[in-house]
Amino acid sequence: MLDMIPAWRIALAVCLTIPANAVHATDRCDDLLDRESPAFAKQTPKEFDLTPGQGWRLLATEGCKAQAAVAIQRFLSEGDRPYHVYFHGAQMDATVGNYPAALEKLQRARRPEMAADSPFKWNDYVDAVAAFLRRDLDSLRRCRQEIAQRADVPGNAANLKVVDQLIDHFGKPYGEIFR
Known part of the structure; x- marks a missing residue:
């Protein structure tokens, strides 16, 4: 037509x-x-x-x-x-x-010098954002759990709030969540 x-x-x-x-x-x-x-x-x-x-x-x-x-x-x-x-x-x-460009930049945003048992969970935060963009809810929840275990460390509590927003709005465009 x-x-x-x-x-x-x-x-x-x-x-x-x-x-x-x-x-x-x-x-x-x-x-x-x-x-x-x-x-x-x-x-x-x-x-x-x-x-x-x-x-x-x-x-x-x-x-x-x-x-x-x-x-x-x-x-x-x-x-x-x-x-x-x-x-x-x-x-x-x-x-x-x-999202493809974002995921590429997130790889460079990771801090490989940070040990997995570091109290500040920066890499878990970066991985949580990547999991959201990839639509991988299981990975997003795993990252949240890691961050939540150390919510007492400066920076982790604020990042945990962002990750909770990602989970609460899972499936929606990233740009609609954080305007």
Whole structure:
């Protein structure tokens, strides 16, 4: 049936269903990324990744999640970067639905120097996010159990809350859980 409708009519119908503010938002976000990219290139990993109002966070707080993911990818391509930049890159990729890229970054976000019996359960947290993206509820629950056993350690309690959110919203898109 669709093969009987001229392509230009389908294109017009699609264009008319896209809200005008969505197009303007994308333009605004692309402009912001272009304008801020030179500054991003000069920032330290701490400034780019962990400082509110700077780096990718500047874009994300403006609602420019896809552009934040692009900015992180560019920053990562500039050289050796710490694990936390990869983790936040994975979060932004997952937020915009790019699970393959997120899973790849999560591999680099793991800290192999941390022993499995380390009190801080960073690798279990990273693995929990990966399990959610792979739709592997059993692995997600196993990771949660590991983190919960050491919820008394700083950082683990906050990460446990995130993992609980992943379990509570299992099967939903990552980007719908953390807006």
